[in-house]
Amino acid sequence: MKVIIASDHAGYKQKERLKKYLERRKIEYEDLGTDSLESVDYPDYAIKVAKKVAKNRKEDYRGILVCGTGTGMTIAANKVKGIRAVAAYDSYSARMSRIDNNTNVLGLRGRFFPYEKAKKIVSVWLNTPFSEKKRHRKRLKKISDYEEDR
Numbered sequence: 825m826k827v828i829i830a831s832d833h834a835g836y837k838q839k840e841r842l843k844k845y846l847e848r849r850k851i852e853y854e855d856l857g858t859d860s861l862e863s864v865d866y867p868d869y870a871i872k873v874a875k876k877v878a879k880n881r882k883e884d885y886r887g888i889l890v891c892g893t894g895t896g897m898t899i900a901a902n903k904v905k906g907i908r909a910v911a912a913y914d915s916y917s918a919r920m921s922r923i924d925n926n927t928n929v930l931g932l933r934g935r936f937f938p939y940e941k942a943k944k945i946v947s948v949w950l951n952t953p954f955s956e957k958k959r960h961r962k963r964l965k966k967i968s969d970y971e972e973d974r
């Protein structure tokens with residue numbers, strides 16, 4: 825597994841703290857920016873990360889995207905073929921998004937969201953496997969079939 829991480833200005837501080845967590849846990853990661861609190865546009869970062877994750881999904885690349893709410897990053901990432909992104913605000917949604925939906929991108933809140941909570945969400949999301957259950961595979965195939973037909 826390799827984590828590709830990025831944020832906009834609103835998620836920058838949270839991203840920097842989460843990078844330290846990944847380092848402590850010896851999880852390989854690549855930071856695609858942003859590098860300061862200067863205002864930037866979240867789609868630029870979301871699409872860059874999502875493309876890299878989609879391209880390397882057989883190697884289990886995962887994306888972590890932080891913006892003010894997690895919403896914009898998640899919307900943009902989900903436009904990239906092969907991406908299943910979740911905006912998770914708690915451990916339950918993070919866990920279930922792995923078990924049922926095999927998500928490969930995690931959208932997180934940077935604003936008004938405690939680091940401890942974000943860290944817990946990341947930990948649960950990285951450590952929960954997809955259930956591999958037939959009914960979930962079938963449902964995910966409907967999404968990828970739709971992507972193919974577009």
Ligand code: RB5
Nearest residue numbers: 834891892893894895896
């Ligand atoms: C930036 O102000 C903010 O809109 C962005 O970080 C994010 O929350 C968008 O969904």
